Amino acid sequence: MTNDPRLTPLAASLPATVPFVGPETQERATGTPFTARLGANENGFGPSPKVFDAIAAAANDAWKYPDPENHDLCTALAAHLDITPDNVMIDAGIDTLLGVLTRLLIGPGDHVVTSAGAYPTFNYHVAGFGGTLHAVPYRDDREDPAALIAMANEVSAKLIYFANPDNPMGTHHDAATVTGMITSVPDGCLLILDEAYLETAPKGTAPPIDVTDSRVIRMRTFSKAYGLAGARIGYAIGHADVTQAFNKVRNHFGMSRLSQAAGRAALADQTYLHDVTEKIAQSRDRISQIAKDHGLLPLPSATNFVTIDCRQDGVFAKAVLDGLIARGIFVRMPGVAPLNRCIRISCGPDPQIDAFAAALPGALADAQETHRR
């Protein structure tokens, strides 16, 4: 349909792509399931056991359309965050929220700032609405707040994307730095503060929530620490003028009723969340030690993954990645230099990490062999 005259000029110009190829696609291609699934920063420890009861109960009501206001989950999140429900907007994952927000603000001729190597799905949405993307480099393997703000000023950007903690490097800035960034957002610009990994970050990573400040919209998810990537639940936090603008164009019945219930149950079990973040921290330490044992350099991580500097170039890291995948370990790596000297390993239960540890020496040996040629 690329050449179909019925498409809008913008749609005709876009490729039909998948921002991320799923592990299932790779499994279908090889005919072999992965033995470890450590590539998408999922939480292999899973959600609170109470989520399963909530899903089973909600299944009995699966014949009913979901509440388009997501009222119960929205109210629970607002209470948890000590804000009002108007300051919360829920949709099917941060991906969906990023798409709606981009649609609200960005059209052809509008400028957007992100970091080179940051979240590809955001870039996909910007391209999908005709925006012009400007990427600034990471500095010392962290996103560079000053450079992002400077670029936003330079190009009169309407949106800045900034993740804290960051993916794919796992690094973070402290709350004071983020607050300074928010206060520097240029007039006419909105800062997207993606906090998908906040629950696994050190205390002091997130600035206090201030819903009177319309310069920033924060995005969080049940896909990471809460262990519910498959249920697609994300939420935005911000000034009500910003969050409620989503009602202009969002798909009001886009959230599954089962996911609404799963999110409520997961949020209610903060004890489990605390326990699972402890497990993630232990897994992070273990992955780091495995990397060190093989002469690699694990980056300090504030997330549920460890990014490992393979201490050579992107070709070498890709060879290591390929060696792991060939050995049944699903992992991913950053796509842009110089970040692509690294591979990225998600935390998970010990058997999954055991499988990674067992596969790494062979993958490294293969990569070194290839590299010498």
Add this chain to the structure above:
Amino acid sequence: MTNDPRLTPLAASLPATVPFVGPETQERATGTPFTARLGANENGFGPSPKVFDAIAAAANDAWKYPDPENHDLCTALAAHLDITPDNVMIDAGIDTLLGVLTRLLIGPGDHVVTSAGAYPTFNYHVAGFGGTLHAVPYRDDREDPAALIAMANEVSAKLIYFANPDNPMGTHHDAATVTGMITSVPDGCLLILDEAYLETAPKGTAPPIDVTDSRVIRMRTFSKAYGLAGARIGYAIGHADVTQAFNKVRNHFGMSRLSQAAGRAALADQTYLHDVTEKIAQSRDRISQIAKDHGLLPLPSATNFVTIDCRQDGVFAKAVLDGLIARGIFVRMPGVAPLNRCIRISCGPDPQIDAFAAALPGALADAQETHRR
């Protein structure tokens, strides 16, 4: 944010609306749950019991992102329909599919044709992408294929929306009429054939699927006969050039993993589907008889609801509707004259229909009283 200078001009012009107010919103406002839920054409008989097992099994994998290709459900649908997976595009309900399709084809200056009183969410998407909507009247309480085609020619439309069977009237055209309509679609135009209610329609309602014809895209759902409105599962059927164009802009991880599994289980149990459509037919007859018993005129229905002509004007029908709602019966009605002389009652289990039957005399008496004043 309506006056926020950061919004695109189009977004700034749009109201922050909900196309349909959910029954939960009404329940929260009154503080009283509805005793019968017959307003959204949900299937109160529920999905196949096998769906519950499938959901429970999928819940164990809820920590994993869903397959962005929806491969297993897509393949199952393709096999069921005797087409290839490339001819199927799955997303979170027909609402989502309509939004993506509108985005692909429609921008400011583009023209779209529908029927006056047809699906409001489609109109919402057209407005949301800046299209100009042209509505032709129903003829004898059915959508008017010839008038839709004539209008499409007149305004050089890029999209026509046509539902068969139709909502909100429940009427239908036969396959030959639909085929004639497809062959009359003007160059440069695409016909959306919404078949959400097909499973409850008489044999001979749907023309054969011809995926070589890029003039039509058909949309179907698990929300109606399959009893899974809460899981948000819709699919489009068409020429691969059309269905695969969705990959340009769709939210690839928009489908919940639980919903993917629920859809597969529902599709696999065609015996249950057959049985439930029998129950729906019986419920349809019962609702029609109740209407006749009170001097009202039920329209012939090919859907899982019965539209009842209250034999007076829209003010009177609205009074009947209000009387039913005040008595705890959630129902809806068409929004545009002359269709709005009717109320619309979804099929459901006997206790729900009993509650409707018990409430109707009082609602009618109140409406007649109000009308006399």
